[in-house]
Amino acid sequence: MRMRRRRGPFVRASLAAPAMLMIPAIIVAGAVALPLVYLALRTFDAGGDALDLLARWQTLRVLGRSVLLAAAVTATAVAISVPLASLTTRSDMPGKRVWSVLTVLPLVVPSYIGGFALVSALGPKGLAQQALEPLGVDRLPEIYGFPGAWLALSLFSYPYVLLSIRAAMAGLDPAQEEASRSLGHGTGETFLRVTLPQLRPAIGAGALLVALYTLSDFGAVSLLRFNSFTRVIYLQYEGSFDRTLAAVLALVLVALGIALVAWEQQLRGRARYYSVGSGTARRPPVAHLGRWRWPAFALTALLVLVALGIPASVLLYWLAQGLAHHVEIGFVGTAAAHAVYAAGLAAGAAVMAALPVAILAVRFPRRHVRVLEAAAYLGFAMPGIVVALALVFFGANFATPLYQTLFMLVLAYVVLFLPMAVGALRASLLQVNPAVEEAARSLGRSPLEVLATVTLPLMRSGIAVGAALVFLTAMKELPATLLLSPLGFKTLATEVWSAADIGFFSKAAVPALLLIGVSLVPVAILLWRERAHDGRG
Amino acid sequence: MTHAAGVSQQKARRPVITVAGLSKTYLGAVDEAVQELSFAVNEGETLALLGPSGCGKTTTLRLLAGFEAPDAGEVRIRDAVVASATAWVPPERRGLGMVFQQFALFPHLTVRQNVAYGLRGRGRAEKAERVREMLELVSMTEFGERYPHALSGGQQQRAALARALAPRPSVVLMDEPFASLDAGLRSQTRREVKAILTRTGATAIMVTHDQEEAFALADRILVMRAGRQEQLNTPDNIYHRPATRFVAGFVGQADFLPVEVQDNAVVTELGRFGYEGSPPEGAVEMMLRPDDVEICDDGPGEGVVLDREFKRAYNRYSLRLDSGATVRSVTPAMGVYHAGDRVRLRLRPVHVVLFPR
Numbered sequence: 001m002r003m004r005r006r007r008g009p010f011v012r013a014s015l016a017a018p019a020m021l022m023i024p025a026i027i028v029a030g031a032v033a034l035p036l037v038y039l040a041l042r043t044f045d046a047g048g049d050a051l052d053l054l055a056r057w058q059t060l061r062v063l064g065r066s067v068l069l070a071a072a073v074t075a076t077a078v079a080i081s082v083p084l085a086s087l088t089t090r091s092d093m094p095g096k097r098v099w100s101v102l103t104v105l106p107l108v109v110p111s112y113i114g115g116f117a118l119v120s121a122l123g124p125k126g127l128a129q130q131a132l133e134p135l136g137v138d139r140l141p142e143i144y145g146f147p148g149a150w151l152a153l154s155l156f157s158y159p160y161v162l163l164s165i166r167a168a169m170a171g172l173d174p175a176q177e178e179a180s181r182s183l184g185h186g187t188g189e190t191f192l193r194v195t196l197p198q199l200r201p202a203i204g205a206g207a208l209l210v211a212l213y214t215l216s217d218f219g220a221v222s223l224l225r226f227n228s229f230t231r232v233i234y235l236q237y238e239g240s241f242d243r244t245l246a247a248v249l250a251l252v253l254v255a256l257g258i259a260l261v262a263w264e265q266q267l268r269g270r271a272r273y274y275s276v277g278s279g280t281a282r283r284p285p286v287a288h289l290g291r292w293r294w295p296a297f298a299l300t301a302l303l304v305l306v307a308l309g310i311p312a313s314v315l316l317y318w319l320a321q322g323l324a325h326h327v328e329i330g331f332v333g334t335a336a337a338h339a340v341y342a343a344g345l346a347a348g349a350a351v352m353a354a355l356p357v358a359i360l361a362v363r364f365p366r367r368h369v370r371v372l373e374a375a376a377y378l379g380f381a382m383p384g385i386v387v388a389l390a391l392v393f394f395g396a397n398f399a400t401p402l403y404q405t406l407f408m409l410v411l412a413y414v415v416l417f418l419p420m421a422v423g424a425l426r427a428s429l430l431q432v433n434p435a436v437e438e439a440a441r442s443l444g445r446s447p448l449e450v451l452a453t454v455t456l457p458l459m460r461s462g463i464a465v466g467a468a469l470v471f472l473t474a475m476k477e478l479p480a481t482l483l484l485s486p487l488g489f490k491t492l493a494t495e496v497w498s499a500a501d502i503g504f505f506s507k508a509a510v511p512a513l514l515l516i517g518v519s520l521v522p523v524a525i526l527l528w529r530e531r532a533h534d535g536r537g
Numbered sequence: 538m539t540h541a542a543g544v545s546q547q548k549a550r551r552p553v554i555t556v557a558g559l560s561k562t563y564l565g566a567v568d569e570a571v572q573e574l575s576f577a578v579n580e581g582e583t584l585a586l587l588g589p590s591g592c593g594k595t596t597t598l599r600l601l602a603g604f605e606a607p608d609a610g611e612v613r614i615r616d617a618v619v620a621s622a623t624a625w626v627p628p629e630r631r632g633l634g635m636v637f638q639q640f641a642l643f644p645h646l647t648v649r650q651n652v653a654y655g656l657r658g659r660g661r662a663e664k665a666e667r668v669r670e671m672l673e674l675v676s677m678t679e680f681g682e683r684y685p686h687a688l689s690g691g692q693q694q695r696a697a698l699a700r701a702l703a704p705r706p707s708v709v710l711m712d713e714p715f716a717s718l719d720a721g722l723r724s725q726t727r728r729e730v731k732a733i734l735t736r737t738g739a740t741a742i743m744v745t746h747d748q749e750e751a752f753a754l755a756d757r758i759l760v761m762r763a764g765r766q767e768q769l770n771t772p773d774n775i776y777h778r779p780a781t782r783f784v785a786g787f788v789g790q791a792d793f794l795p796v797e798v799q800d801n802a803v804v805t806e807l808g809r810f811g812y813e814g815s816p817p818e819g820a821v822e823m824m825l826r827p828d829d830v831e832i833c834d835d836g837p838g839e840g841v842v843l844d845r846e847f848k849r850a851y852n853r854y855s856l857r858l859d860s861g862a863t864v865r866s867v868t869p870a871m872g873v874y875h876a877g878d879r880v881r882l883r884l885r886p887v888h889v890v891l892f893p894r
Binding site: 441457458 | 602603604627628629630631632633634635637638639641642643644645654655657700701704710
């Protein structure tokens with residue numbers, strides 16, 4: 001038995017978070033906080049100018065527009081999802097099981113592909129107008145601006161709310177609703193007074209996701225020419241020498257995101273969460289729709305037709321056009337290879353960065369660890385364009401050797417998607433009984449050996465899920481890729497965007513379809529898990 | 538049996554673990570989890586830490602194992618200080634084995650791999666031989682290739698014990714080793730574990746809240762309450778000569794009868810008993826176990842039957858004495874008395890145990 005001497009009191013020594021974990025976690029938190037800190041410093045440097053810029057009429061208008069769009073999209077998503085969740089899980093609507101899959105699928109359409117599909121279908125001289133021209137329709141309602149951005153973002157983000165509500169519904173105890181019925185409340189009243197209040201945290205969590213998605217979206221608002229924060233920031237960045245305004249706007253946008261997260265936490269308050277994991281003993285009762293069966297069916301079909309039918313038919317139309325006119329598609333191979341390479345690096349880096357944070361968060365939940373964990377989740381509230389912009393500034397001014405290298409792009413991906421990796425690792429580590437690690441220690445293994453021989457093998461599935469999520473999300477990321485890719489490094493996402501931006505839709509079709517294929521994987525896993533959960537009991 | 542007792546007597550002089558003034562308060566907690574604990578465990582001995590949940594017994598075990606660090610005091614394994622204000626040896630270098638409450642078998646390893654995990658640094662042949670030996674010891678030879686999830690609770694328990702004993706630890710620590718087994722399996726597994734510990738001559742410290750378990754397995758019992766040591770003694774003395782009222786009540790049924798002490802005798806309403814030693818100051822009570830109180834079959838006397846609990850092999854009666862005190866009595870289930878019957882009682886205490894009233 002060798003002895004280790006310690007200076008000072010050893011009281012918490014054996015149980016304080018080990019430096020082996022703290023140091024990497026602090027580096028990770030620092031890297032994640034870097035963009036935000038840099039933007040803040042830059043804004044602070046500008047001093048009074050920054051305040052002037054902030055108070056400018058133009059800035060306030062951008063703020064107002066962004067908030068309005070986020071509110072409208074979130075409200076629409078909730079309004080669609082609450083009835084849709086009930087219809088697809090607990091009613092006798094015809095084809096319920098098929099609809100329950102199809103209504104989630106719009107999630108696989110990245111916003112810039114959805115945006116391009118809407119422009120191509122409903123824009124001036126678009127496919128719809130061409131089809132309607134023989135009937136004497138020569139003008140469709142304006143798609144550019146607010147209506148198009150609202151439509152695109154609502155259609156392709158509402159499934160976040162839908163999935164969240166469905167997960168919560170699966171965890172509800174049907175006996176509560178039966179109790180309410182036995183106490184003399186009808187179906188509708190029971191839904192409003194018993195079911196809906198319990199779904200509130202789920203609706204809030206889903207709505208938060210949609211609001212953040214809308215605030216941080218760059219592709220759809222750009223293609224549909226709606227001047228929200230992200231587009232204005234990008235235009236400022238592209239078009240002017242003084243980039244202070246871009247920095248100030250970016251900071252306001254991040255503040256908005258963080259405020260939203262805080263607000264949602266506050267609203268959730270101490271409300272007890274539904275228990276998703278435990279499931280229910282029995283299947284919930286099926287609501288009989290009666291004469292509303294077919295109208296419900298028609299509305300659901302209409303939604304699916306617009307949200308899935310439009311992108312699918314537009315992309316297939318342009319694919320056919322492209323093939324017919326022999327549009328060059330050789331670039332797709334290179335773009336796909338680039339995308340896989342960058343996303344692969346991001347997945348590896350994100351999992352490695354997440355590991356010390358996740359272990360600390362689960363095994364050493366002290367106050368200073370909470371701060372580190374919160375920093376790791378910062379990417380959640382930071383739009384890609386903001387992270388990219390900050391890293392561009394930072395690289396150009398302080399890290400010139402790294403500027404315009406793949407390193408910066410991978411760093412941006414890690415900052416943006418670290419929350420996914422931490423979440424997945426955390427969840428799998430929570431399943432590992434700490435006594436198992438203690439058993440390994442008592443059998444003579446050092447902490448590092450225990451990590452290698454016990455903890456990591458038991459976290460395998462979480463590591464795989466985290467890496468896959470980061471990989472698939474990074475594949476389709478647009479704004480950071482656009483700003484940070486080294487010269488000539490084009491990915492599927494940037495190819496879609498640059499082709500769609502100039503209206504060369506037939507060139508965008510193939511990479512867009514590939515990206516949708518990529519997005520199908522995590523959504524398929526999600527649906528499969530939901531079904532597996534549902535199938536119990 | 539006599540031989541084994543002789544061996545442990547002979548070894549009893551060499552403490553393996555010595556604990557002195559051990560104290561621990563968890564961060565953010567107000568009360569001390571463990572206060573000023575001092576005891577020693579001898580070679581080949583099984584010590585039980587017994588107490589209600591939250592009394593600090595598991596914390597004590599974790600302090601010994603090195604999963605927690607004490608605020609004060611010292612832990613010594615043989616001659617080496619492993620925890621004190623100036624020394625700290627991490628758990629992997631303390632050479633103690635541990636059996637966890639839920640067994641904590643590695644779910645990704647087979648039983649054989651679990652048992653071999655602690656045998657690092659040994660030759661392949663030596664390792665295989667030791668694993669075979671351990672599996673045989675716990676009668677698990679045919680389950681070596683199974684994964685933990687495919688084992689019953691009792692088999693998991695035995696695999697965990699084999700894993701802990703494989704590296705020949707100086708002491709094996711067991712945290713509520715039978716608590717996660719169902720009642721039917723518990724007594725059988727208890728006997729198996731006792732046999733294995735005896736056969737290997739292992740020194741063991743076990744934590745339990747179940748007095749029956751402690752009495753069945755331990756050579757000595759340390760009763761704890763609210764982080765403090767109440768009494769450390771053999772099972773017999775713990776039961777018959779409890780040091781505190783708490784111990785008296787925790788390890789068995791106890792009633793307390795007000796008595797007076799007069800020159801080397803205790804005077805009760807049920808008779809006089811010789812008493813040597815110094816009684817507590819002031820008014821005193823005498824502890825009575827139900828088996829100290831006998832119902833005599835010879836007509837009415839000083840007790841009224843309140844109720845009878847039928848325990849198959851015997852009856853347990855609650856009785857009210859004329860003074861208003863109640864006592865309990867266990868009587869072989871031959872004669873039956875009914876509520877309201879007046880009976881004559883006789884006390885036959887093994888030891889006279891007095892507490893201040």
